[in-house]
Amino acid sequence: MAVDALGRPLKLILTPGQRGDAPLAPALLGGLSPRRVLADKAYDSNAIRAMVAAMGAEAVIPCNPTRKQLIVYDFEAYKMRNTVERCFNKLKHFRRIATRFDRRAAHFLGFLQIAAALLWMR
Structure with missing residues (x-):
């Protein structure tokens, strides 16, 4: 996840849990x-x-x-x-994200994007 100086999400990329984040840095x-x-x-x-x-x-x-x-x-x-970590924490306040109810990655990413938009509106 890329965030701005105020901790608002700019870009989200969903990866499998076992995959490293560094190879996705150019895309991010x-x-x-x-x-x-x-x-x-x-x-x-x-x-x-x-x-x-x-x-x-x-x-x-x-x-x-x-x-x-x-x-x-x-x-x-x-x-x-720590602004990035605080943004992750704000996203986890949404129960659906914290508990990972969605079985499909596309559904989970979609709700992450909705939650990110809600963080921008605050």
Whole structure:
């Protein structure tokens, strides 16, 4: 999920639970023009950092512990990454999302989009 600085969802992509999020970063960031991209250690790859730099944005991504050459990031800016987690929490206030009643992914994604629209209207 991509969110703006106020924690409102901009883009949602639904993936299977066992799949990593990092391979979907290009699709998630496509069409957006952020000043900064805040992400967790799972997104620490040279390809993602290069893509963010090509967008003209600053990559605020802490290094994975297995990285041989550490890359410095803005720790103060990284503190704002909890906006994404807070957005997930707001979405989980909708019981249907929290309990995952929908069996089909398309139905679940549809309700996620409705809930995201409701968050924008608040």
